[in-house]
């Protein structure tokens with residue numbers, strides 16, 4: 033069985049390639065490397081002993097995608113490729129809509145033309161915006177609060193309409209909570225920008241001595257310690273969720289949206305302390321103002337994934353921090369230049 037992984041060189045994509053290759057799938061990667069480094073594929077090969085077919089192409093380039101589909105009989109598409117920085121999406125919304133929506137449209141055209149039955153879409157808990165209540169189930173109202181979140185929301189709607197028009201096909205929309213951690217080998221992980229936006233990579237840079245301290249964005253939220261609460265999920269658990277989604281989608285038609293989270297919320301300070309105990313290294317921090325647009329609390333009800341996919345996250349917060357530290361210690365500059 034052949035799987036096209038768009039964005040397969042990125043953080044979640046590369047970890048998913050490892051799981052797919054280990055499970056015996058053939059993998060074709062389409063990624064133009066604008067936010068990733070080909071070295072990640074060398075690492076995937078080191079871990080699995082296999083190298084995915086690789087096309088350095090923009091998923092919005094329809095001709096390039098058609099070439100892939102005519103050279104390979106693709107059974108399943110996993111669509112990761114996309115922009116994902118919330119702040120940048122506010123500053124440059126058209127760039128986000130153009131890229132994240134066009135790539136999805138091109139893939140849907142290809143599904144039609146090349147008779148591909150199954151699509152797994154990389155959505156996000158960001159589609160829930162500021163949730164009315166926690167834990168969040170899939171029938172929570174969808175009201176994303178920034179352009180990035182709206183590209184995921186619109187992507188979901190477009191895919192649903194497409195699947196309604198093609199009742200023999202199937203799609204699973206996976207809504208990720210907060211992916212963190214790295215492969216246990218310590219050679220595959222998140223290659224982040226010099227100044228990361230997200231909590232765990234920022235902590236990693238503090239521990240690596242690149243920043244003097246973490247800024248904790250607010251300690252006056254209505255949460256147990258006043259800092260923001262999120263559902264952190266190990267990236268390898270998340271990757272395995274995609275394999276479970278493929279199995280489900282091959283046996284069903286229509287569209288399902290499914291949360292991938294652990295169901296447990298941890299505060300920023302919980303993560304700081306878990307990282308300190310996993311690494312043995314202190315994580316200095318200061319409390320600063322709230323970051324605009326942040327919810328106080330956001331964690332999943334993961335029951336639907338368990339029920340439909342038979343999937344459940346296994347790794348705990350210590351495993352996540354330990355693997356993140358192992359990665360950052362061995363690769364202080366990520367994949368380098």
Ligand code: UFG
Pocket residue numbers: 116118156157158159208209210229230231232234246247248249250259260261262300323326330
């Ligand atoms: N935080 C800090 N300091 C930092 C970075 C983050 O205190 O330097 C706090 C945030 O305020 C928040 C928590 O750590 O309370 C998590 O923040 P992240 O930026 O790591 O993650 P978010 O929950 O804001 O967003 C992430 C992804 C989004 C995705 C969302 C899904 O960045 O793309 O999870 O829930 F949509």
